[in-house]
Amino acid sequence: MNKITLLMHCNDQSGIIAAVSNFIAENNGNIIYIDQHVDREQNIFFMRLESEFETDVLDLEHLKNAFKSTLVKQFSMKWRIYTSEVQPKMALFVSKYDHCLYDILGRYKSGELNVHIPFILSNHLDLKPIADSFNIPFYHVPVTKDTKPEAEAKQLELLKEHKVNFIVLARYMQIISPKLISEYPNKIINIHHSFLPAFVGAKPYHSAYKRGVKIIGATSHYVTEDLDAGPIIEQDVARVSHTQSIDDLIAKGRDLEKIVLANAIKHHLNRKVMVFNNKTLIFY
Amino acid sequence: MNKITLLMHCNDQSGIIAAVSNFIAENNGNIIYIDQHVDREQNIFFMRLESEFETDVLDLEHLKNAFKSTLVKQFSMKWRIYTSEVQPKMALFVSKYDHCLYDILGRYKSGELNVHIPFILSNHLDLKPIADSFNIPFYHVPVTKDTKPEAEAKQLELLKEHKVNFIVLARYMQIISPKLISEYPNKIINIHHSFLPAFVGAKPYHSAYKRGVKIIGATSHYVTEDLDAGPIIEQDVARVSHTQSIDDLIAKGRDLEKIVLANAIKHHLNRKVMVFNNKTLIFY
Amino acid sequence: MNKITLLMHCNDQSGIIAAVSNFIAENNGNIIYIDQHVDREQNIFFMRLESEFETDVLDLEHLKNAFKSTLVKQFSMKWRIYTSEVQPKMALFVSKYDHCLYDILGRYKSGELNVHIPFILSNHLDLKPIADSFNIPFYHVPVTKDTKPEAEAKQLELLKEHKVNFIVLARYMQIISPKLISEYPNKIINIHHSFLPAFVGAKPYHSAYKRGVKIIGATSHYVTEDLDAGPIIEQDVARVSHTQSIDDLIAKGRDLEKIVLANAIKHHLNRKVMVFNNKTLIFY
Amino acid sequence: MNKITLLMHCNDQSGIIAAVSNFIAENNGNIIYIDQHVDREQNIFFMRLESEFETDVLDLEHLKNAFKSTLVKQFSMKWRIYTSEVQPKMALFVSKYDHCLYDILGRYKSGELNVHIPFILSNHLDLKPIADSFNIPFYHVPVTKDTKPEAEAKQLELLKEHKVNFIVLARYMQIISPKLISEYPNKIINIHHSFLPAFVGAKPYHSAYKRGVKIIGATSHYVTEDLDAGPIIEQDVARVSHTQSIDDLIAKGRDLEKIVLANAIKHHLNRKVMVFNNKTLIFY
Incomplete structure (x- = not known):
């Protein structure tokens, strides 16, 4: 079991949650936590999401590249993905x-x-x-x-x-x-x-x-x-x-x-x- | 502009968030709030969601029926939808x-x-x-x-x-x-x-x-x-x-x-x- | 039963509490609350005291005058005495x-x-x-x-x-x-x-x-x-x-x-x- | 400079504060903290008091005995006196x-x-x-x-x-x-x-x-x-x-x-x- 945490923000617009949750589902992930916030003054959409993947080995680089070339482009996201495997210093x-x-x-x-x-x-x-x-x-x-x-x-x-x-x-x-x-x-x-x-x-x-x-x-x-x-x-x-x-x-x-x-x-x-x-x- | 609040729970399983957010998107709604929780002991998934619809008049009954005959069935949901128009007594x-x-x-x-x-x-x-x-x-x-x-x-x-x-x-x-x-x-x-x-x-x-x-x-x-x-x-x-x-x-x-x-x-x-x-x- | 509240402060020095509690006792009062504080930086002694008097009618003016002509003078106190009878506006x-x-x-x-x-x-x-x-x-x-x-x-x-x-x-x-x-x-x-x-x-x-x-x-x-x-x-x-x-x-x-x-x-x-x-x- | 802390309680009655503060003053002490409480249900008077003594060496035993043979007797006090010199274990x-x-x-x-x-x-x-x-x-x-x-x-x-x-x-x-x-x-x-x-x-x-x-x-x-x-x-x-x-x-x-x-x-x-x-x- 592998777990990632995604943090992202972009200009607020329709369909972001649907697009991201579809992306996760298509990659065989299961969202176990999702929270979002919209800054109405600045019109910015923020989201934090945790997802589990049932594959033995998660190809994180592949996932990141797929995310980048599709949703990041489409919504002009600022984003970061972390895995729980790396222990910070x-x-x-x-x-x-x-x-x-x-x-x-x-x-x-x-x-x-x-x-x-x-x-x-x-x-x-x-x-x-x-x-x-x-x-x-x-x-x-x-x-x-x-x-x-x-x-x-x-x-x-x-x-x-x-x-x-x-x-x-x-x-x-x-x-x-x-x-x-x-x-x-x-x-x-x-x-x-x-x-x-x-x-x-x-x-x-x-x-x-x-x-x-x-x-x-x-x-x-x-x-x-x-x-x-x-x-x-x-x-x-x-x-x-x-x-x-x-x-x-x-x-x-x-x-x-x-x-x-x-x-x-x-x-x-x-x-x-x-x-x-x-x-x-x-x-x- | 019309706004609904959806409260639901069902057994936890993959793809609920993707399915619900797709349903909202397909009905021209925009999710403005989503929060979920999983009770790991009982294996129950809970979600609260607010969505805005840009139609002048929202056909709430139609929406409810569509929700009922698809997702409610698929996931065996307990659910309730509220609109902000009705003032409780x-x-x-x-x-x-x-x-x-x-x-x-x-x-x-x-x-x-x-x-x-x-x-x-x-x-x-x-x-x-x-x-x-x-x-x-x-x-x-x-x-x-x-x-x-x-x-x-x-x-x-x-x-x-x-x-x-x-x-x-x-x-x-x-x-x-x-x-x-x-x-x-x-x-x-x-x-x-x-x-x-x-x-x-x-x-x-x-x-x-x-x-x-x-x-x-x-x-x-x-x-x-x-x-x-x-x-x-x-x-x-x-x-x-x-x-x-x-x-x-x-x-x-x-x-x-x-x-x-x-x-x-x-x-x-x-x-x-x-x-x-x-x-x-x-x-x- | 009559009750007074005394608030006072003066330069800190020995014997204030003894002097005031004696004064109350001599006037047939019973102290039911006493709290004091010393501001060590400014060397000021503060005290708040509540006392009950068992006389039917308390001669407040007499008490105040007696307090003024003795302890207030001796310790150069700033002071105020309130009775519970008067309802503030x-x-x-x-x-x-x-x-x-x-x-x-x-x-x-x-x-x-x-x-x-x-x-x-x-x-x-x-x-x-x-x-x-x-x-x-x-x-x-x-x-x-x-x-x-x-x-x-x-x-x-x-x-x-x-x-x-x-x-x-x-x-x-x-x-x-x-x-x-x-x-x-x-x-x-x-x-x-x-x-x-x-x-x-x-x-x-x-x-x-x-x-x-x-x-x-x-x-x-x-x-x-x-x-x-x-x-x-x-x-x-x-x-x-x-x-x-x-x-x-x-x-x-x-x-x-x-x-x-x-x-x-x-x-x-x-x-x-x-x-x-x-x-x-x-x-x- | 020596400092003691006195904790005491006894049945509530008139004149306790005056008596104790006089006792401290007579023994050349200066009260630096006094707080009291009356349990009205049980009619018990409680007091905590800190006092400083300007003598080089405080004869604590003498002070305790004097206190015991006078006020403790008079008011049937339960009491304890601590000095700051002893470090508890x-x-x-x-x-x-x-x-x-x-x-x-x-x-x-x-x-x-x-x-x-x-x-x-x-x-x-x-x-x-x-x-x-x-x-x-x-x-x-x-x-x-x-x-x-x-x-x-x-x-x-x-x-x-x-x-x-x-x-x-x-x-x-x-x-x-x-x-x-x-x-x-x-x-x-x-x-x-x-x-x-x-x-x-x-x-x-x-x-x-x-x-x-x-x-x-x-x-x-x-x-x-x-x-x-x-x-x-x-x-x-x-x-x-x-x-x-x-x-x-x-x-x-x-x-x-x-x-x-x-x-x-x-x-x-x-x-x-x-x-x-x-x-x-x-x-x-």
Whole structure:
């Protein structure tokens, strides 16, 4: 049994679902999941579909070519097909905070994430012992004003060497360079410790405390060149009160950050995310 | 422009989506919403689909017959087709509590609910002034041990006379008779003031207080012959603490009850609910 | 039995609680609720206290004078004492949206709010029928660029005539003048339809949709001269997804607005709010 | 600077707060936190108080004796005084599930929990590698029908040897014996994977799935002889839908269990919990 996941979008028009479901049926596939959405403002049709094929060996290349030369052409689709056989490679970038790192590695070791982590990279040495205790290679790539270009070159080299598919910034405290972003478009997942777009930038818990909000949040988003303004993948919030100090907010926020980042990683891994117009569609 | 909503289920098998989407396309319809679910335990395929037809006048009967004689037969479907043109009729049953009644009537007058309310029925006279101030007919049908059969007959008579499609028990404090339930299967919506299945029966806030729970809830479900055991449509919860008395729980619960019942009514009205095996599927 | 509520703050120092609890005991009162908070950054001590007195008639003036001439002096307190006997008067300002109005009036008629509503004021006539059906006086005070000063004079006149204690802006779509704000400092409660400080200003649901947030919110705050920047009393949020249009966000937001505004009103009515440094302390 | 935390309860009567705050003031203490609650049904007064003393060395024994011979006698108090100097010892009992273990150990290593973990005990060997990687002693105490008495004896021996103050059952899949419970009254914290009192006993996610609930939960409680019926410390919930299988519920529930258990541990550690009448008071 083989399974594919198809993500596609194109201008909205009649007959897309019929055409795609016929295509799957003609290729002896059985649709086990279909969900679609129409952006009425932009007139765009989006679809996510999972299909099983009963052949022993699925000729994925043949299927892709057939799809491309027929429906993709006919409807001018943007599309991607994934198979469940390939396990993605995820690099972790960290600095000094360890809570998201512990959380991700615990899930990784439990088998909760269908992913391979080839390495952890940090601009500091503090978290190396954690990487060691989980038996994951750790690279120390310090970043200073002067060494920034070399650091980025080193990062790119490691990412290519390990054939990394996507990057998770688990409280990595450095700005990602435009070059790295362009190499990994919508493939760098950040966790920001506020309910974006409130409290962009540094020290959001301090700002939240000062403003006297009754609810704090955390936001996971894809990294774009605009700071903290990329497509939002997942958000969550927690209630706070005047009795809580800034340190209490930070402590409470840690649990939010862990959960929100883990969920964003899972959505990305399970091919549930489409990005359009700096927003995400999450197909549950 | 005409719009239909199709709800269907049948044994899971290959090609259902392709067959249905072809059927719609052949009848010049355009699918604007499709969602499906497979119950892997029972091997049942469920689908909800909305389609627009560009004809001025849709021959609904012809469409239904065509669907019936082809796909329904082929796949042994259970199915229902609704059009947006018909406005359902909803009867409200109440006793003495007014919060859900005020909430529903406020939404009704605001135009939030695409429904007609032909009457409000109560076993008490207390809420008549509210019905009057909203200009809705009010029927007082007292229920005592001795008069129960006559009361039920009167209820059924009113429901038929007003061609009521479904009933909302907005904190109606009487057991519904099996006869009425069988006339309105999965068409009587109740609000229970606990997080079911915890605290079935009377005085759930008292039980919740006694057990010392940290969260209370409310549950809206279809009425079946088993008390508080029908298919759950919607639930919500709120955090409580030791500082809150039973009266505080009751007060906090009122807001839960209002929101949960209103959401259940909306799901039902928008044809988003399918019932199978004493559970609901809610297609968002 | 008489009950008072004391709210106070002063510079933090040793012995305040002992001194106040002694004062209450010496005056034959029994403390039934005490909660305190210290703002460590500003070094301010805050306390809320409820006390019962077993005398038939409490000489409140005498008690206040005794408190003033001893503890208030000794600790340089800012303080206020309320009795439960006096029912506050709340004016409602509305424009064209009716959901918050229906919600507040339903609670009012149910006896959920210990308050008197002397009148509803609007710059439009649309909601007059609702005021009529609930038997509450309705004043139409239109506001245009030219008539703004007269409109404000009329508002102030009505507020004084009816001895209004605080004002609730139940989706009132006009900027409140500095003069009115200064007459009712921390006594004008607004509901803003976003999770402040995100999406200040007009059309927050449109902005939320555009940004692609996964959670929307509502915020109730006291009105200050800075638009949407006053002390936050209450906030709540709801989860949304890409499937929801702007209209869906607006519909979902209505329920948030109703609950958040109602809770803010209750906190204010129950003397649970203290304001300091443009933030609130809410003593639950 | 020395800090104590006082927890007390007694029959409600006038003057308790004044008496206790005077006692603290006379002993040169400064109350930095006070919260109280009156159970009106049972007429019990509860208080939690934190006080700082400016002496270099606090003579705790003297303070306790003074308190005992005066106020405890006068009001017939049940009381306990804790100092922040003593770091409690917490034993972890686990079986085969690792998610709560990873979560607690991550927090422990991050310094989030002011506690010492002398050992991890399990009836299986599966999680030994995790204990090893975190450098915490691991004891394997298998439990079978025949060896149950010896296993319990071994457990008690280890607990005494390591002077354990309280026990956390991090998904430990064995019934705790009455003897162990009586040695650690309200000192054994369990995590149950449902929203109690719904779905007591084994396989709660299966039961939740079968009942078709729209929300699942987790509950942390003190262990008593009645299975899953001890005083509830903390609960939390998450929304689910018909699209989620039992395995999905289990996966989603893991995050709930982690957060709920961690919060219960923190409440217990920070002396925020009082137990009365099989319910908890949590002083935030």
